[in-house]
Amino acid sequence: MIDRSTPALGDLFQDIILEHYRRPRNKGALQDATVNVHMNNPTCGDEVHLHLVVEEGVVRDVAFEGEGCSISQSSISMMTQMLKGQPVEEGLRLAERFKEMMHGDADAAKDKALRDARALAGVSKFPTRVKCALLGWDAFEEAVERQG
Amino acid sequence: MSESVPGGAHTGGATLAAENAGRSGPGPFDPARLRDRFPIFRPEGPNAGLVYLDSAATAQRPDVVLDAINDFYRDDNANVHRGLYELSRRATERFEEARSTVARFIGARDTAEVVWTRGTTEGINLVAATWGAGNVGPGDEILLTMLDHHSNVVPWQLLARRVGARLRYVDIDESGRLRLDQLDAALKGPVKLVALNHVSNALGTINPVAEVVERARSAGARVLVDGAQGAPHLPVDVEALGCDFYALSAHKMGGPMGIGALWARRELLDAMPPYQGGGEMIDVVHPDESTWAELPHKFEAGTPNVGGAVGMAAAVDFVQSLTPAAVKEHESRLVAYGLERLGRVAGLRLFGPAEPEDRIAVFSFAMQGVHPHDVATILDAQGIAVRAGHHCTQPLMRRLGVPATTRASCWVYNTTDEIDRLVEGLEEAARVFG
Numbered sequence: 001m002i003d004r005s006t007p008a009l010g011d012l013f014q015d016i017i018l019e020h021y022r023r024p025r026n027k028g029a030l031q032d033a034t035v036n037v038h039m040n041n042p043t044c045g046d047e048v049h050l051h052l053v054v055e056e057g058v059v060r061d062v063a064f065e066g067e068g069c070s071i072s073q074s075s076i077s078m079m080t081q082m083l084k085g086q087p088v089e090e091g092l093r094l095a096e097r098f099k100e101m102m103h104g105d106a107d108a109a110k111d112k113a114l115r116d117a118r119a120l121a122g123v124s125k126f127p128t129r130v131k132c133a134l135l136g137w138d139a140f141e142e143a144v145e146r147q148g
Numbered sequence: 149m150s151e152s153v154p155g156g157a158h159t160g161g162a163t164l165a166a167e168n169a170g171r172s173g174p175g176p177f178d179p180a181r182l183r184d185r186f187p188i189f190r191p192e193g194p195n196a197g198l199v200y201l202d203s204a205a206t207a208q209r210p211d212v213v214l215d216a217i218n219d220f221y222r223d224d225n226a227n228v229h230r231g232l233y234e235l236s237r238r239a240t241e242r243f244e245e246a247r248s249t250v251a252r253f254i255g256a257r258d259t260a261e262v263v264w265t266r267g268t269t270e271g272i273n274l275v276a277a278t279w280g281a282g283n284v285g286p287g288d289e290i291l292l293t294m295l296d297h298h299s300n301v302v303p304w305q306l307l308a309r310r311v312g313a314r315l316r317y318v319d320i321d322e323s324g325r326l327r328l329d330q331l332d333a334a335l336k337g338p339v340k341l342v343a344l345n346h347v348s349n350a351l352g353t354i355n356p357v358a359e360v361v362e363r364a365r366s367a368g369a370r371v372l373v374d375g376a377q378g379a380p381h382l383p384v385d386v387e388a389l390g391c392d393f394y395a396l397s398a399h400k401m402g403g404p405m406g407i408g409a410l411w412a413r414r415e416l417l418d419a420m421p422p423y424q425g426g427g428e429m430i431d432v433v434h435p436d437e438s439t440w441a442e443l444p445h446k447f448e449a450g451t452p453n454v455g456g457a458v459g460m461a462a463a464v465d466f467v468q469s470l471t472p473a474a475v476k477e478h479e480s481r482l483v484a485y486g487l488e489r490l491g492r493v494a495g496l497r498l499f500g501p502a503e504p505e506d507r508i509a510v511f512s513f514a515m516q517g518v519h520p521h522d523v524a525t526i527l528d529a530q531g532i533a534v535r536a537g538h539h540c541t542q543p544l545m546r547r548l549g550v551p552a553t554t555r556a557s558c559w560v561y562n563t564t565d566e567i568d569r570l571v572e573g574l575e576e577a578a579r580v581f582g
Contacts, residue, residue: 013522044536
């Protein structure tokens with residue numbers, strides 16, 4: 001029998017991840033969004049509608065709607081916390097940093113700029129779940145590209 | 149064409165049949181002992197202790213199938229239908245024997261009605277591209293069901309777009325069975341084809357194919373059956389079903405990947421144009437035109453997957469050696485046990501028919517508060533392999549109002565103990581997310 005203390009599963013389903021999954025931050029529509037992106041993972045059906053208000057190169061507001069597993073939805077929730085009020089350039093840097101962490105980079109996993117999302121470092125040990133954690137960040141990068 | 153004895157000297161399946169008969173005689177077989185015939189489960193191997201509950205995605209292969217493929221390439225390999233030498237003759241004989249084995253397995257009257265394909269998907273695409281292009285026109289309708297796999301949906305979408313036809317769907321009831329009460333009304337339209345699966349890969353529902361065929365025929369429509377999940381679990385008799393096309397895959401029933409068969413009535417195959425052009429499928433080739441080979445070779449361009457065909461025949465022999473009655477009894481036991489055990493897991497919503505006789509041992513479910521992917525990851529950490537996702541049935545998932553389900557699917561080697569392990573694993577998932 002395996003329980004939460006088992007290293008592998010414990011790494012994955014940390015309390016802070018489950019907490020974001022149950023009580024996602026910044027969830028909902030955004031009336032004055034300047035850019036909206038829908039992205040899904042066709043192999044599993046996870047999806048996100050990401051709404052951003054970007055003004056003068058700064059993410060003034062961000063919200064999301066979506067459905068999916070604990071990893072994808074908690075990751076998006078954590079991402080919105082990080083992005084709000086940040087310059088777009090800084091958001092892109094965080095996206096890079098997050099991807100490095102997903103590829104097992106130990107330094108990135110300690111980067112305080114990633115805030116709650118550092119709890120997702122363990123996902124890198126579950127290759128089938130890395131795509132879940134990246135869904136929101138992929139949507140953000142797409143939004144930046146569209147916003148121009 | 150060779151019409152040799154079933155399960156001849158080359159096929160390991162005959163040996164197993166003899167052993168089974170000697171060991172236990174007819175009646176229920178012992179799945180725990182049967183596992184010894186599947187090398188992937190061997191205790192000294194890399195998957196020791198694995199609880200494999202994803203056979204609807206692909207089944208594991210028994211030793212006789214692995215041996216048959218190996219023996220073919222080691223002893224009998226040459227290109228088929230070409231060489232004038234002994235080795236090529238033998239390879240051709242093995243290849244055509246395999247076709248006869250599959251033909252007998254599905255109750256075909258004529259071996260030439262069996263066309264080798266890469267699998268069920270290619271079989272359906274073949275029909276859509278050839279029969280469909282010649283028989284479905286603007287304004288015509290193709291009737292599908294909410295239970296269909298994408299492989300029995302998308303080829304028809306492509307055809308419908310090409311010729312200006314329309315797709316319609318028979319709905320399901322609350323327990324995941326086809327709404328036969330909608331069928332007659334739907335068949336009043338200009339329906340040229342009804343396409344449905346023999347057994348739903350997502351819910352395990354056994355469809356009443358013979359009844360659908362009877363009504364479709366009266367309405368003048370042809371019927372294609374996606375048999376991917378039928379052949380591994382149910383006796384298949386295409387003549388008794390009365391359908392016009394039946395497609396199946398080897399890998400769902402213990403054979404290799406990348407090989408399958410399409411059965412179709414001779415008169416339909418005769419009238420259908422070739423699918424792909426190339427060697428093997430021609431009679432005479434001139435610079436500007438060609439004539440076609442006899443059935444079934446007209447539909448088999450290029451060097452075929454001979455090792456695959458031999459492996460599929462070995463899988464057929466293996467399945468038949470278990471005897472249909474014993475397989476059915478085993479399956480019924482798993483269905484009843486699974487429904488009962490899973491039905492008592494708190495917060496678990498089980499999809500598909502509640503009546504055991506309407507389904508096979510495929511259990512699709514949702515757990516309150518735990519996404520299917522998280523369920524699958526937690527089960528994986530406990531050595532239990534299940535599928536989580538839409539199971540290539542997105543319209544069905546939408547109809548059920550869920551983004552995805554977790555699916556545990558069984559075959560002949562699964563035991564009630566493994567269902568207990570699954571239930572314990574699900575209780576663990578509930579604790580992690582509790």
